[in-house]
Amino acid sequence: MARSVEQTKERIVDAATVEFSEHGIAGARVDRIVARAGCGKGLVYNYFGNKEQLFDVVYDRLVTQAVEAVEFTADDLPGYAVGLHEYNRRHPLVSRLTTWFQLERASRTAPAVSESVRHKSTAVAAAQADGKIDPAIPAATLMDMIVAIAMLGDPDPDSVRLAVGKLVAVTP
Amino acid sequence: MARSVEQTKERIVDAATVEFSEHGIAGARVDRIVARAGCGKGLVYNYFGNKEQLFDVVYDRLVTQAVEAVEFTADDLPGYAVGLHEYNRRHPLVSRLTTWFQLERASRTAPAVSESVRHKSTAVAAAQADGKIDPAIPAATLMDMIVAIAMLGDPDPDSVRLAVGKLVAVTP
DNA sequence: GTGTTATGACTGACTGGTCAGTCCGAACAA
DNA sequence: TTGTTCGGACTGACCAGTCAGTCATAACAC
Numbered sequence: 001m002a003r004s005v006e007q008t009k010e011r012i013v014d015a016a017t018v019e020f021s022e023h024g025i026a027g028a029r030v031d032r033i034v035a036r037a038g039c040g041k042g043l044v045y046n047y048f049g050n051k052e053q054l055f056d057v058v059y060d061r062l063v064t065q066a067v068e069a070v071e072f073t074a075d076d077l078p079g080y081a082v083g084l085h086e087y088n089r090r091h092p093l094v095s096r097l098t099t100w101f102q103l104e105r106a107s108r109t110a111p112a113v114s115e116s117v118r119h120k121s122t123a124v125a126a127a128q129a130d131g132k133i134d135p136a137i138p139a140a141t142l143m144d145m146i147v148a149i150a151m152l153g154d155p156d157p158d159s160v161r162l163a164v165g166k167l168v169a170v171t172p
Numbered sequence: 173m174a175r176s177v178e179q180t181k182e183r184i185v186d187a188a189t190v191e192f193s194e195h196g197i198a199g200a201r202v203d204r205i206v207a208r209a210g211c212g213k214g215l216v217y218n219y220f221g222n223k224e225q226l227f228d229v230v231y232d233r234l235v236t237q238a239v240e241a242v243e244f245t246a247d248d249l250p251g252y253a254v255g256l257h258e259y260n261r262r263h264p265l266v267s268r269l270t271t272w273f274q275l276e277r278a279s280r281t282a283p284a285v286s287e288s289v290r291h292k293s294t295a296v297a298a299a300q301a302d303g304k305i306d307p308a309i310p311a312a313t314l315m316d317m318i319v320a321i322a323m324l325g326d327p328d329p330d331s332v333r334l335a336v337g338k339l340v341a342v343t344p
Numbered sequence: 345g346t347g348t349t350a351t352g353a354c355t356g357a358c359t360g361g362t363c364a365g366t367c368c369g370a371a372c373a374a
Numbered sequence: 375t376t377g378t379t380c381g382g383a384c385t386g387a388c389c390a391g392t393c394a395g396t397c398a399t400a401a402c403a404c
Contacts, residue, residue: 026199040355148320212381
């Protein structure tokens with residue numbers, strides 16, 4: 001078994017992803033993480049500094065993956081919402097981790113998120129100016145609502161598509 | 173000293189409300205709670221059993237208050253959403269506490285909540301049958317979406333009213 | 345090929361501190 | 375006096391983070 005730093009780091013991050021999404025930062029136990037990763041405790045501190053910094057690495061990785069996986073077009077917000085909804089259903093850890101982040105780490109801003117949010121809001125605003133999307137609701141607010149709806153666990157995809165379709169529909 | 177017992181309990185619950193909404197269950201510190209309440213540590217265990225049970229008392233009380241404070245009519249869901257939104261802005265602890273609850277205590281079901289949710293969903297379903305609300309989205313899902321929108325912190329009330337108005341509007 | 349030294353990934357027992365929960369005695373009411 | 379409320383010192387478990395040392399591999403000498 002060749003020792004590879006990168007592989008070991010990844011095992012730790014994978015284990016930490018599960019632990020943090022279940023228990024949050026305060027509830028997570030480093031001992032459980034290293035047990036799951038099959039390594040000694042010291043490695044967490046060698047590679048990541050401390051528990052909180054490990055959480056940040058875990059969160060950034062997961063969110064970046066999610067942002068990259070779900071394609072976005074301001075022209076088809078219902079489709080985007082359904083895509084995000086599907087992704088969350090397929091990766092249930094993401095929404096829990098995001099929620100923990102908002103509660104326990106709100107002070108920090110994840111670079112990947114803030115950039116993607118800004119980019120999407122400006123695209124939506126442009127589509128509103130073009131008359132493709134109802135301009136009654138501010139672009140940033142509209143995006144918040146769409147994400148909130150897509151994050152709900154229970155609904156079926158059709159309801160998500162329908163609801164977002166109604167939100168963006170231009171009323172005469 | 174029967175009267176002062178109730179007062180002391182209330183001081184503890186008030187203090188615990190702040191502590192739990194800031195740090196959740198795992199992050200909350202009983203020492204901080206009793207310091208804020210101005211009483212000894214033992215009282216928490218005399219009156220409430222343990223930290224988790226204290227959280228349940230705190231959560232049930234806050235949620236019951238919220239449910240009672242915001243009036244509901246299936247005929248005016250946008251108005252309900254705005255009312256809920258206003259309430260959350262005025263009582264920012266509620267939404268945080270609810271989120272902690274969902275993450276750390278999802279197994280438990282708060283009686284006040286489940287009953288009110290069922291009641292509201294059936295009322296909405298009836299309004300859909302009457303043709304007052306678009307029946308395309310299932311009543312329970314629609315309620316989830318409305319609550320999700322109302323829980324958002326950033327939007328202005330007008331946007332909330334507008335959005336929910338669009339969701340419920342019957343399309344010809 | 346064999347012995348020797350160097351490197352750094354990795355371990356896990358340990359430490360210092362924290363925190364939930366207990367318990368005993370003081371204070372007070374009846 | 376007797377029962378009840380209450381404070382806060384105390385206990386023991388737990389846990390984040392550390393550190394002295396192990397071990398596998400590589401590199402080099404002969």
